[in-house]
Amino acid sequence: MAGLTGAPGDCFGGEGALLSVEEAAALVAARVAPLHGTETVPLRAARGRVLAEDLTAPADLPPFANSAVDGYAFRRADRPPGGTLPLAARVAAGQPAAPLAPGTAARVLTGAPVPAGADAVALQEDAAAEGGAVTLPAALPAGANIRPAGEDLARGELALPAGHRLDAAAIGLAAALGRPALRVARRPVVGVFSTGDELVEPGQPLGPAARHDSNRHTLLALLDALPAEARDLGILPDRAGATAEALRAAAAAHDLLLTSGGVSAGEEDHVRQAIEAGGALHFWKLAVKPGKPAAMGTIAGTPVLGLPGNPVAAVVAFLHLARPLVLRLAGALPRPLPRLTAIAAFAHRKKPGRREYLRVWLIGGEAHRYPRDGAGLLASLARTDALAELPEDLTALEPGTPVAVIPYAGLF
Template identity: 55%
Template sequence: MAQLSDDCFAFGGPLMSIDDAVGIITAKVSAVTETETLPLIAADGRILAGDIAAPLPLPPFTNSAVDGYAVRASDLPAEGEATFVVTGRVPAGSAAATPVPAAHAVRIFTGAPMPGGADTVFMQEDVRVDEDGRVVLPAGLKPGANVRPAGEDMANGVVALRAGQRMRPQHVAVAAAFGLTSLAVRRRIRVAVFSTGDELASPGASRAPAQLYDSNRFMLMAMLKRLGCGVSDLGIFSDERAPLAASLREVASQHDLLLTTGGVSTGEEDHVKAAVESVGSLVLWRMAIKPGRPVAMGIISGTPFIGLPGNPVASFVTFVHVVRPTVLALAGALPEALTPKPVRAAFSYKKKAGRREYVRVSLRSAADGSFEAVKFPREGAGLLSSLIETDGLAELGEDITKVEPGQSVGFLSYAELI
């Protein structure tokens, strides 16, 4: 398990910025060290355990980028058309038996190795063939045109994939182009997710009139799985301090991270806080973020614990900005910065300075072709509808106090957040 010291989260004072909070935790956690070797396709979504240097150049040989005719540029006249006899034909997957003779052309196809001596390819749609089968080449083509040199994409020996890379289909493609069939990756980090509260019922169970179905737990588990985690669903714990504390102590030794929502504030019914403090240490981080200010972070037997706000939108936002970077750090992944894209606001909004806020917005195309962000019409961090009826979040930085229509704001698409 990833182990933390009991004082690594110690913090007191005013609201902590998101960047400071995340910087502290990601600097303190230790990444898992265990690795496993997986078939290439199974490595998608996993964290690469070591650098991969190109074992061969890409492409491995100089080849034609188009269907056409390969020639020696030195044979071309300075001006006017040139008429060459066509000698030979090189389809993809074959090689020319002999070099191209002077003032001759070789019929060649995309991906086929260049014949010896040839260094330029005319596209077939730019030439014409006369009645004698000779190819008539137009003037003006630069030497080396339509040719892909060996190593143009990647040179032999260059580090193409770095340790900590979260593998995506394009990275799998690179490994396949090197002829690799398996990759060494870090083991999945193990995250335990639970809910607490007698007011919650699991989907599929009977629900009392005063209960809600537990939605946050399933949202968090889905987000964790998209980050490549192994997830343990601990279900719903009752509002009893002693049994909850005993359960947390037991599961902490079997997981790399404990995650929950709600119940970590200072109210008399917030039993999670008391349970965590009885078996470990807990410092409530009052983060300068909206929605989502109450975020709790602590340690139980060396395993980090994160408690997110109970409202689903606040839970979603704080997962993205607190849990996501923590998970990546625990998994040994390279940092993945979230970079808002500038769009034009189509709404008015006021906020406090010193706090970063995230507004749920939809994108629409304006008359001038640019994108505008339209604010969800209702407020409230408990509105699940606001997460499925919008496209992403408008990020309003700490220095911003108001937004007016036409002002540029940063936009984070939901598709990029996990």
């Protein structure tokens, strides 16, 4: 399936190395090749897909000069001193317009073609029509209230480049250009595992030391916001042999594997060892909090990304590692996480060296901190709407200080 470029023994970071967010993104861009293969889909099925062709305008958009208002089209040089011209025509949207006869005006409605020869349209509120004639305002600039042909796009102009992720506006633009379908990149097939003997499927009874698996369902939902085909591969037990065999089998049928848990140095953490045993390990620890433990490598040429087990850490690592990796495999143009600036409504102290993410509410331009910080508090994500991003060198944040925030909208 898909793979990482570079020599099998190349490593993204040493055993104790901490990679910054930017270094991790650069490594993904350098090592991961986009997938091959495209398909043509109707516009109704194109939302969220990645455009696999440059979309150019086959004709001017709009294709003809049209009126931006309900009003009266005329040639400014024909306006007499009294401002009154006879009305010679009426043109509605969808009707062809004959050239404007010299010394006359035409009633035009919004979207209607502007008759050839007219160089301005007077807003109906600024004119007075009576008895088959119209009195026009004294001064209008050339082109007033006229949308010229090609105002949006000129014929042959690039409308959208290959690699553009298709949203509602892009699909509407394709429709305006007369395209009923678009050629899009093949979506990467992403398999998602959870790991841990303590995990139980939602809906099943819990034992005395068990808990319901949430990470897998969170990651699958996050993948739904990306151009990917996500597959639920269930829960891996805490057994080295079973973990290695499951990853090896899944690698043959997927373009990317995601796991959560099992990437630390504990006795029951087997994902990292399974990657080493089945392929090549390209491992780093990310310089973020939460989300430090992460492992990446290949098994049979398929990228495998091991995310942390704590729910909040898994989400933070997903946004910085899995998201750009999926977009890269899908052939999408690079798109950084959306960031806004808010005013901190709280104080915070941190150690230097790691980028820290705090869960916040955004209220009237202010970021209000969630009262608890634990990396295992999934409710803290459900109850907030953004992550406040504190840079590596920051040690103290005071109320009233501008802070970068990453809103969940569009990501979750």
